[in-house]
Amino acid sequence: MKKKIIRTRFAPSPTGYLHIGGLRTALYSYALAKHSGGKFYLRIDDTDKKREVAGAREKIFEILKLFRISWDEKPVVQSERVKTGVYERAAMSLIRSGHAFYCNCPPRNVKESGVPKVLRDPCRNKNLSSGAIKLMVPEGKEIEFYDFVMDRKVSWNSSEVADTILLKSDGFPTYHLAVVVDDHEMGITHVIRGVEWLSSTPIHLLVYDYLGIEAPLIGHISSILDPSGGKLSKRKGNVAVEQFLEEGYLPEAIINFVILLGWSPKDNRELFTLEEFVEAFDIKGLQKSNPIFNKDKLDWFNGYYIRKKSDGELLHLLKPFVTNVFDESLMSRIIPLVKERLTKLSDFENLAGFFFAFRKPAPNLFGKNYKLHLQEALKVISQLEDFNLDSLNEGLMRAVKMNNFKTGDFFMDLRVAIAGSKITPPINESMVILGKEETVKRLKYALYEI
């Protein structure tokens, strides 16, 4: 028995940046196909020229590539297919078979609230010969399909379904027509889409039926919710994948986090690369309820993946996040010190900025005996012939003991004087990197000029 190869697609609209939820949909679709050696396609659903954003399409390609989600063949672009007349022909055939009609009503004003919903369009019986083409929805028909993600049947009575525009008067199809025509022509076997599409599924089912073509399996995945409630949206915070990248989140972390937002394996595993995810993917692991986007775990993943990076890789990754002159040898000495302290790459500046430029310590950060502490430290350091970690450790500790200082207090004052902060990488190591001259300079400043 020859098993039908699985063919899925991701079909974003180039209306802005790639949404975190879009990435997740792409990931699940990709994994569904690739898990069994199937095909994954990309389609650009750009049938609304008014909402299209220049460059958005390329941006989407770029980000998918960055995440190593690769697609088979070249992307299908709907606006290009409009010229071939496929959509128009499909719409015309529905007119001919009596399942669609022309309508020349003015577009409804969405902003006008309280406009009663019109299920049955007045134009359906007017026999017009131009205008937009609408689906002629039958009365009292049960429409049912099996949702392969929710693993259940969902049904509607067609009397609840509105006559819906399929072909706009500008000749462009709406999503409802284009999705049916294209998924069919692309040979898509499984459609994974957000649950927000569930209520328009009966429209698509009707169109499939009237066009005489078989519908693919359709499955609706949960939508990601904002911690404050409602769908994750631009207004409420970060939703663009690109934005997370700019903030210093690693693709590995984003992908791992997103994979687990609504999917889990049976064995409770949490760490996944793309390949491991594809390998482990099982449609049964998809969650039906909507997850809340809680950044805590993303932060943890990010720190984890940063720690897993080699120093060399980090050197490369950190480059865009360093505003000072990028000194490779200096950087490679700093990186081991900050590596396990970074949650995001963008934390680097705050944590290690004092290596590049002196940060004046706020006087209130110092302890009671700071002058004493710094004096002794300065004495030890300036006498040090060989300024290295061992000699520094040894000399400073001896001073602590001889003067009966409290170790923590002593080093805290040193820390503040050198880095201008109570939170720093290991301070002796840091001073070695800064060098004797700079260290002495900073100690003197704290001692005499504050």
Place this chain on the structure above:
RNA sequence: GGCCCUAUCGUCUAAUGGUUAGGACGGCACCCUUUCAAGGUGUAAACCCGGGUUCGACUCCCGGUAGGGUCACCA
């Protein structure tokens, strides 16, 4: 509001009629430690409510409640 979907710790989730309801993030405590981290150990923390079905329900059915979605010549 009509229609549709969903419901396990704070969050992401495991469990597919019989478990001390498991894991992860976060929290807390302790260890390590010259700060902060990282690491280690431990700990608190959940089956939305009400009816059924069943010898037995987190698991199945019904109702309620709550959350979400959708009702454009947008996708």
